[in-house]
Amino acid sequence: MGAKCLLASLCLAFSGFGSGTAGAETLIINSYGGPYEDIIRERIIGPFEKRFGIDVVYDAVGSAQQDYAKIKATQGRPGFDLVVMTASQSLQGCKDGLLEQLTPSSIPNLNALQGELAAVAGACGAVHEVQYLSLLYRTDKLASQPSSWSALLEPELNKRVILPTFQNIMAVYLLEMMSVTNGGDLIDNVDPGFDAMAKISAQSVGFEQSSAILESYLREGSVWAMPFWNGRAQLMVDEGLPVDYISPKEGTIPLVATLNIPVGAANKDAARKFIDFFLEKSSQEAWVAGYRVGSARGDITVPDELKDRQLTAGPDGDRLHLPDLLRLQEKLPEWAERWERDVVPNAR
């Protein structure tokens, strides 16, 4: 009798568990922490869960490149269903066959993205946000507003500049922009960029990898200028700090952020629903207003204070430089060695 009772209880318990998990679909999203997490939870994930009844588990561990390394190490089964990366990893992942191809038949809102920006990420990435590399500076320290990337070489900024390490893609883009500024190009002739970076390094206080740590130097005023993503720079402006940012006259390189699905993801349908939801007009408007970034959708309403500060592929095409990201990826090891040899030792 006791054994029968025990068996019945176990059956009941397991059937209860089963119905619980089957009832609520779960989507595991790997993305970033910090202000990004707060804003995405409030403006995107919350409304998505409400509309579709899907539970989202948010994993904030790892940068885009670290996430891609995990996808590669697990042959496309990293344990998350959706990941926020950049166009570089999207292209590489598609080439390596590790990311799912995304099509408008399952994600209709892909058709609403501007073709040129959407194409940057290739067939496996859905562009949900666009930022650009800006020059962030302290308004209370600099005598006048800078207008060029060359401002980082001004004697006024001696020991007042901080640089990202080469493992932060900001450093690569800054190198490329210094190359363009000094007569080189984005990929094949970056010698002028390395020469300029060696000089900037000599007047820098050093290198930091994390954006949060880089930001802290400018916040406390020990550093007066640095390259930074415009979205995060805008968040600092919004906080009322004595800082501002510019898109220098030589132009800049966009950071195209993407949503991707690993080929071995367990909940691909839910991931596709999330991507479509994120690319909806209302979601993009909420995201742009909250995270202060640009969108690949041309039909959204952008808050007035952001309108003049954002660059889009159409009207600002001549100011946005789009490097061949696959070739850039191939060049990285060689450039990294050169960076370590020619740029880093000049600091201090």
Add this chain to the structure above:
Amino acid sequence: MNSLALDLHPPARRRRTLAWFPLAALSPSLMVLSAFFALPMGMMIGMSFTQTETFSPTLEHYQRFFTDGLSIAGFCRTALMSLLVAVSVTVLGYPVAYFLARATTRWRAVVFALALAPELAGVVLRTYGWLIILEDRGFINDLLLHLGVISSPLPLSKNLFAVVVGLTHVVLPFGILSLMTSIQGIDPNLERAAQMLGASRLAVIRTIVLPLSVPGIVSSMLIAFTMAASAYATPALLGGAGFKVLATMIYEQVLFYIDWPFASVMAMALLLMMLGISFVGVRYESRRRSRASVSSGGER
């Protein structure tokens, strides 16, 4: 008498059981080590000889390691850093270990707790602590600037000095424990006898305790060296972009450049460095022991 006879000549079946017992006892750990150490190690070695695109055998990654200049520099930096940490840990840990081995007062427990206290906090936490103390805007520079002793911050962080300080703090408890065990094995009567015969305290330490505690010193140096050579968090945080060691370089190759064959070569270099230094230490100790046993045998 019967039981003694049984112990000396166990039946064949029991002998077989006894012969298998050590192997059976070892098998769980052997299985774990095979699955999680030997197999990945074999894969790593194989990967270091594999061409990335075609998967054909190649030595190109080793060639790159020896010719790019940065990898060899990283190897030498790792060796120098680990050696300095090993020496610092042993020199700083020896007096503490001696006190702990010989003291009988209640202070022994207090010092023991203090010696092991750093292990209560995680490595990253301790390293950030040192960063707050040593960085340009840190406690020491702030204090010296405030007192007018210096006009610009001293370079206390983002260099070899900072990493050696941080790692010494991390590894010191292990060095102390190793030295303490060795010193505890020395008969205190030897020290008392020497003192009764007129030797000074310093002479006793120099001529009796130090020579007899060489196994502990070697062991402390080996532990500190290998722990320092394989450390990642402390060199990454306190060394900064300009101070790359093999562990941080491997991390970059694995996660940022996704060049796993080259990372495997670096890991092999690190492994060989640690095996080499362990071999030298063990060899030195065994030769010293054999010399000691020959000389004591001659005296007899």
